[in-house]
Amino acid sequence: MKDLLSVLKISVPSKIYIKDPETSDLGKRIVENSILLINEIGFESFTFKKLGTKIGSNESSIYRYFESKHKLLQYLSSWYWAWLEYQLVLETFSISNTQEKLEKAVKVITRTVEEDSNFSHINETILYKIIVNESSKSFLTKEVDSENKEGYFEIYKRVITRISEMILAVNKNYPFALSLASTILEGGLHQHYLKEHFPSITNCKKGKTPTDFFIHLINNLL
Template structure:
């Protein structure tokens, strides 16, 4: 029996006008948006193209999302809520903070696979979008407004969870949030470099060099004195 049914993840309500998960059209819009952004990138993505892809109208898409940046904000928020859900499962019944941190780095660096609990989301494509496109939600002039609206609340929750584990391991470490966000963003960059700019990273055959590097960096930085 599958006990993980009817799971609902919390997503910042400021990112949508109507919850897309509440209807079949909304779920089609999410699936189509992920496929289209993965295919053409955020810059070339438009609601007109999305409407054609999901056999609906541009007006219907606007009933769910104010703009493509709100839709992107929804997808990124959903991703980090899902990652928090995965981390909770991975760390269940684990008491040792060092083991928790090691498992967390493994989760952040391992290959993403589709999750059958959420059929309206292709997590493999979504993870590629987060790596390639999510920084565009942060590195722009309206980021403060987006932050006030709560666009990054699920990302910040995830960073806080990992930061708390860092402090479990070493309560005297002064930079847990800086370390956690640096690792997360760094992992994204390294995966992007691996696929597109391999001269900027180190790919070692038979090894997840990104996982190994960030585990070494993490524990070297936070080791107890």
């Protein structure tokens, strides 16, 4: 299993990028260092010029991979959702009890992320911080509908569908499975954000985690 995971490739919708950054050393350095730089200075202050300085390359070389920093953020978000989906499938496929499977899924998508050694050029722990703080900027735009039609968010939607199917496996008559699934996925990020920045308006502190909250929610709701 370990050998299999070591050759696993995370796939991102091809229309997001101009050239697949996974196909070259420069592309991987662009992705690796964009994560570090966005985490350091924030997405608003992030520019390809600053990234080029950080990796010792011309700004124009980055544009050969991504047409804008918005597309780069979409790439990072899609990569994260694909990686999360792989974690979700890996950790739930052998669980036959539907309630246990759903609880495990909720744990996977709401827990604090730890680095995965199978992807050496991407620090998942830092990427997760970007997802918590910045990922909504990848779709809260005027172009979201056209980008959705182009398939930019297919992985994100697929993760939500997987969770909704697990919800229905527990209670086939529950009428809001997709709404609950999307609430858990986005709510987990939001609770982690509140825990970090607005602790006075969340109970997720002092040993209580977002995972505890959402497992309590599904157990009482379903």
